[in-house]
Amino acid sequence: MSLSVGQVSRLAGVTVRTLHHYDEIGLLSPGERTAAGYRRYTDDDLVRLQQVLLYRELGFPLEEIAVILDDPRVDELTQLRRQHELLIRKSDRLREVITAVERAIEARARGITLTPEERLEVFGAFRPEDHDAETERRWGGTDAYADSRRRVASYTKADWLALKAEAAAVGEELAAAYTAGLPAGGEPAMDLAERHRLHISRWFYTCTYDIHRCLGELYVSDPRFTAVYDEAAPGLAGYVRDAIAANAARHDH
Amino acid sequence: MSLSVGQVSRLAGVTVRTLHHYDEIGLLSPGERTAAGYRRYTDDDLVRLQQVLLYRELGFPLEEIAVILDDPRVDELTQLRRQHELLIRKSDRLREVITAVERAIEARARGITLTPEERLEVFGAFRPEDHDAETERRWGGTDAYADSRRRVASYTKADWLALKAEAAAVGEELAAAYTAGLPAGGEPAMDLAERHRLHISRWFYTCTYDIHRCLGELYVSDPRFTAVYDEAAPGLAGYVRDAIAANAARHDH
DNA sequence: CATGAACCCTCACGCCACGTCAGAGGCAAA
DNA sequence: TTTGCCTCTGACGTGGCGTGAGGGTTCATG
Known part of the structure; x- marks a missing residue:
């Protein structure tokens, strides 16, 4: 033997x-x-x-x-347990590296340049648990975020162009509806909200009506998002949120 | 700069x-x-x-x-994409190693001895996609299985003793109810089924009523499980399945 | 202006975990 | 007995640095 x-x-x-x-x-x-x-x-x-x-x-x-x-x-069992913990830690570390690469890809594909710190951060020695606390909190532990990262990482330049064109189109039409005075609860606005939701589902992650509602809230509560919309037309962010809410309500009956 | x-x-x-x-x-x-x-x-x-x-x-x-x-x-983007794929592959490999260690821990804790092949399998050179096909198929891609592995890996010997005692108690009471001629759809049998479900939830993974129903089916369809129950009393496996189904139905109203 | 303290430079040797021969023997089948 | 594949024991080589030695640079202080 x-x-x-x-x-x-x-x-x-x-x-x-x-x-x-x-x-x-x-x-x-x-x-x-x-x-x-x-x-x-x-x-x-x-x-x-x-x-x-x-x-x-x-x-x-x-x-x-x-x-x-x-x-x-x-004894052997204790050894195995030690090994298990070390492996888990290594796995976590690897996930961080992967996330960093995904971030780099995303940035690169959109033409943003990351700072050296952002690039090399993941290799740096000791970094405490700042981890992704904000993202975690915001998305409440769903894996929509990880999902998105993974999909985005595989996009080609052409994909990004298509994606951006699509996003821009929806954005412009929303702005047009808003400036034209169409009500956020009206059919055209709700349809645009639905297109917005499908756009996200298609390119990033499965966007349920609930998640979409949260996104709408985010657009008015987070200044970084608000700025994007209100730059096109002041007050647009709130309008978009309302259209999203109306569309979600319509879907719930 | x-x-x-x-x-x-x-x-x-x-x-x-x-x-x-x-x-x-x-x-x-x-x-x-x-x-x-x-x-x-x-x-x-x-x-x-x-x-x-x-x-x-x-x-x-x-x-x-x-x-x-x-x-x-x-260019850089292509490099990043290559790296991303390699990292994902490495991550998958690591997960396999972790699973192997978890399997070793589980086996060791229950006193089973693995064959050298099983132990070293994960280090072996080329292994095709046999991966965990059976488990995957059976559990339909839920992560209940991974969940279980992870929890089980942290159990001490004392935990295992308690776990086994609890399982044995439920098993014996089920056998007693069966031999006593109590109907599988009756209150005592259903209560035992519920205890069985909670036992699983407590020690292994969140066992919903749906999953529990599947388990019941498994007990009669998979000879390895059937043997365990029918060894205690012939026909017990089927009885258990019926009790589980009745309990799940009771819960659904 | 001198003086540390903290950087930085260029050799140059050392180490770990093997890879890679070389030369010789062992063993089972034909 | 030959053939083909193991296996053995040296012994040197290699990749990716670690670890000094010996000496210059920079810059905020006394």
Whole structure:
């Protein structure tokens, strides 16, 4: 039931040389040897190998791995649990990097230039839990935001042009309806609100009527958004919010 | 607006030596130097540094990174997109490793021993998309399963004992009700089904009535589950399913 | 103006985790 | 016995820096 170096190497996806090396430094010596001196790995050796590879994947130096694994006070289950936590942490870190890249892509695709700080932020050493607190709070833990990021990241330049043209068209028509004095609760305004909702669903994330309502509120409560609309026509932000609300209400019956 | 080595190193979370090294091998040479020979990094240099660090994080050798970045046919956006995909792939890989560790923890905590293949599988070289097809299919892409894994991974031995005792109690009472001839649609049986549902919610994942119904079906359709129940009393699996269905129906009105 | 303290420079050697031969032997099937 | 594939033990090489040594630069103080 014991395995040769070659078999173990194939099973574990490491080279024979690596196994030799681990034997040399005493990190993982096979439990047995044949008369001819061939290494024979037992099941226990493979358990240890799994541990070694996991800690290695986590970036520990081999010497330290030996110390960790040879601690007699710590059993396998505890090791696994430690590894699990470290892996989760690594996974979180990776997600941050991915988000940063998505942000960079988005910025680049729209022609915005990020500051060096924004670009390199994710590599910086210690950063406390500022994380994405604002976004989290605002979107209440939905994954619409992550969803959006992921989709946006795959857009080509052409996609962005189409997207912006579409957004501009809806925006202009809303502004026109507003300046023409059409009521926010009227059919034309509500239809435009619906187009706005579909635009978001198509390009960013599934925008339910509830989410759309929240967005409407945001347009008047968040100055950064308000500015965009009110630049086109003062008071437009509020008009848009009302049209969205009316459209959502119409849909609810 | 240019930065010194020290400033860049702090910003990017790398050592000064690393920046010197990148300059030495021609991977990233600062755009300017002061009269005294001090390195001065421009914004463009920082953009390049971001790229370098990303590819490095992805495990590329420095020499290859130079080749990739110096390809004149590929612009920054394309680079970012490539990086994004590689990062996603890495993230998926990491999730697999985490799942494997969770499986190992679970097995260990219950006293089951995994085969070496199962343990080392995740490290093996090429593995096609067998992934978790069965689980995926069965649970229809809900994240109840992942949820469960994550929670289970943090249980101590004591937790497992409590968990098993609780499960055994519910199981025995169900068997007793069945052998006593109590109807599956009766109040006692339905109450037991509800306790069963709460047990799952408490220890594994949020078990809605719908999910619970599916579980009931599973108990009669999957021989591995059927065996567990019918071992206690032949026909118990079907009884449990009916009790679960009745309890769910009761809840729906 | 001198004097630290904090930067920065260029060698140059060291280290870790293997990769990559070389030369020799082991083993099962043909 | 030959053929083909393992496996063994040295031993040197390599990539990506770490870690000094020895010395110049800059700038706010005494």
